[in-house]
Amino acid sequence: MLKEYRIALRNSGLINPESIDEFIAADGYQALRKALKSEPLGIYEEIYDSGLRGRGGAGFPTGAKEKAAAVICSDCEKYVICNADEGEPGTFKDRIIMETDPHTLIEGLVIAAYSIGAHRGFVYIRGEYELSIQRVQNAIEQAYGRGFLGKNILGSGFDFDLEVRRGAGSYLCGEELTLIESVEGKRGYPRIKPPYPAEKGLWGAPTLINNVETLANFPAIILNGAKWYRSIGTENSPGTKIFTISGDVSKPGFYEFPMGITLRELIYDVAGGIRNGKPFGAALIGGAAGTFASEQHLDVPMGYDKLREVGLTLGSGAVIVMDGTRNLNQTMLSILKFFKHESCGKCIPCRVGTAQLHNTLKESLAQQNFNNNQVYPELIRQAELIARTSLCPLGQSPILPLKSLWEHILVKQTANK
Amino acid sequence: MSMEVEKILSKYPRRKDYLLEILHDIQNHSTKNFIPEEAVQRVAEHLNIKKAQVYGVIGYYSMLSIKPRGRYVIRVCASPICNMMGSCSLLDYLKQKLDVELGETSADGLFTLETSECLGNCAAAPAMMVNQEMYGNLSPGMIDSLLEHYSRQTK
Numbered sequence: 001m002l003k004e005y006r007i008a009l010r011n012s013g014l015i016n017p018e019s020i021d022e023f024i025a026a027d028g029y030q031a032l033r034k035a036l037k038s039e040p041l042g043i044y045e046e047i048y049d050s051g052l053r054g055r056g057g058a059g060f061p062t063g064a065k066e067k068a069a070a071v072i073c074s075d076c077e078k079y080v081i082c083n084a085d086e087g088e089p090g091t092f093k094d095r096i097i098m099e100t101d102p103h104t105l106i107e108g109l110v111i112a113a114y115s116i117g118a119h120r121g122f123v124y125i126r127g128e129y130e131l132s133i134q135r136v137q138n139a140i141e142q143a144y145g146r147g148f149l150g151k152n153i154l155g156s157g158f159d160f161d162l163e164v165r166r167g168a169g170s171y172l173c174g175e176e177l178t179l180i181e182s183v184e185g186k187r188g189y190p191r192i193k194p195p196y197p198a199e200k201g202l203w204g205a206p207t208l209i210n211n212v213e214t215l216a217n218f219p220a221i222i223l224n225g226a227k228w229y230r231s232i233g234t235e236n237s238p239g240t241k242i243f244t245i246s247g248d249v250s251k252p253g254f255y256e257f258p259m260g261i262t263l264r265e266l267i268y269d270v271a272g273g274i275r276n277g278k279p280f281g282a283a284l285i286g287g288a289a290g291t292f293a294s295e296q297h298l299d300v301p302m303g304y305d306k307l308r309e310v311g312l313t314l315g316s317g318a319v320i321v322m323d324g325t326r327n328l329n330q331t332m333l334s335i336l337k338f339f340k341h342e343s344c345g346k347c348i349p350c351r352v353g354t355a356q357l358h359n360t361l362k363e364s365l366a367q368q369n370f371n372n373n374q375v376y377p378e379l380i381r382q383a384e385l386i387a388r389t390s391l392c393p394l395g396q397s398p399i400l401p402l403k404s405l406w407e408h409i410l411v412k413q414t415a416n417k
Numbered sequence: 418m419s420m421e422v423e424k425i426l427s428k429y430p431r432r433k434d435y436l437l438e439i440l441h442d443i444q445n446h447s448t449k450n451f452i453p454e455e456a457v458q459r460v461a462e463h464l465n466i467k468k469a470q471v472y473g474v475i476g477y478y479s480m481l482s483i484k485p486r487g488r489y490v491i492r493v494c495a496s497p498i499c500n501m502m503g504s505c506s507l508l509d510y511l512k513q514k515l516d517v518e519l520g521e522t523s524a525d526g527l528f529t530l531e532t533s534e535c536l537g538n539c540a541a542a543p544a545m546m547v548n549q550e551m552y553g554n555l556s557p558g559m560i561d562s563l564l565e566h567y568s569r570q571t572k
Contacts, residue, residue, distance in 0.1 A: 089496040089535035130549040168478030185436035187477040246539035253540045334497040
């Protein structure tokens with residue numbers, strides 16, 4: 001089996017996640033010490049140079065976000081938020097980080113806060129992740145006790161306070177501006193973008209908001225340097241990625257590998273191949289807001305740009321594998337049901353459209369003479385319309401699985417009939 | 418309950434951003450997994466916001482409820498992955514075992530059956546939660562012993 005290369009998960013399973021001593025013994029908080037001795041400018045430039053991109057799904061350059069929040073004003077109120085509202089179907093990497101190594105996340109957060117000049121931060125964790133909530137809360141208390149949080153951190157003169165906030169069962173709150181609304185104690189409705197959070201975020205103040213896995217890469221980058229990080233992975237997607245593999249494979253689970261690993265390697269080498277010796281059918285990459293890959297994509301390197309070139313998205317790194325006997329129309333139906341349920345209703349095209357997509361496919365599948373050829377082009381037309389007329393990524397998502405399932409897989413099956 | 422609510426409120430600053438935290442705590446302390454009307458009133462007063470705002474927030478978030486539920490809320494994961502791995506038949510099994518439809522509470526008041534979007538336990542699909550506990554790799558046999566376990570806890 002290919003050997004994992006662990007950066008975000010380097011302590012996972014090796015230390016007791018409830019012991020700050022074990023974390024410190026594993027070089028924990030060394031990166032924070034180093035960061036606090038340098039200028040904030042040096043920190044965000046290091047992250048920028050490392051080429052790290054947002055691991056929540058969008059893949060936006062992390063350093064650029066950080067720089068924007070850092071330079072917008074000095075001596076003004078700013079915030080740092082960790083987006084731990086992991087809800088993309090098939091994704092559980094952030095849960096593993098929080099459950100097995102919460103201090104790495106906290107260390108990354110304090111470094112991020114120092115680099116932009118924020119003195120208050122939040123970890124927004126989805127309400128269902130009870131163990132993550134407990135572990136992060138416990139780690140925050142321990143970090144206060146040792147002077148890694150609070151006033152005058154490690155004698156540097158830098159102050160930073162951190163709190164956990166619980167979500168309550170809304171997928172949409174994983175969208176950054178919606179999450180900010182939720183932290184403010186409101187219903188999770190998206191805001192109009194721009195302005196972006198780096199300009200106007202929490203309570204209208206500049207806010208840096210990063211995913212758990214993104215922040216978990218900070219300590220290693222600060223300790224080892226941008227050049228080291230760039231030596232891992234591919235040119236446009238440096239570093240490693242946690243892939244969460246589920247569905248019809250022998251060994252589902254979480255695995256961290258350099259970017260550029262192929263789907264074939266992940267499925268056949270890492271996850272033990274398709275269960276019960278069945279043939280490969282399809283893989284849904286990136287969750288419900290992701291794309292269907294077919295056999296022809298098995299050797300494409302997994303990285304943001306290489307996947308985009310062939311009409312796929314890396315997204316959160318979820319890999320949902322379906323064997324050749326699965327009814328992909330049923331999978332599509334449950335994805336459309338998901339979007340229908342999670343649409344917040346603010347934009348009418350999304351509220352009505354996601355319900356209509358689900359109903360159209362459901363009714364079509366119930367007909368005896370069901371023909372993909374008649375249904376999918378219409379579903380795609382509607383989904384494109386919804387994408388163009390909705391504010392936030394939710395309305396822009398159904399087109400991704402629909403179009404890729406049709407173009408990569410169903411169109412060929414239909415042609416062969 | 419009202420003593421509990423006061424205790425919870427006293428833990429939090431009078432700021433609106435603590436609303437979700439307060440509502441979670443109130444619901445978790447209720448043996449019926451819900452937020453009663455008196456509590457909504459007190460929360461609104463404490464945070465100096467309208468009752469309608471509190472109801473608006475509760476109504477938006479699927480984990481929160483203003484209707485009394487069972488002592489244990491069962492949330493079966495309805496994600497595409499769990500669906501594929503058999504959560505639909507497990508849901509039917511639970512409906513039959515508890516003699517309830519989705520959203521209903523068993524006659525003994527112990528279990529409310531709900532579904533949830535992806536619980537993030539995909540490597541162990543099909544998965545479900547019972548209150549704050551997560552379970553995976555579920556089978557009818559496992560569901561039997563879990564229901565028995567929780568029934569015994571309340572005796």
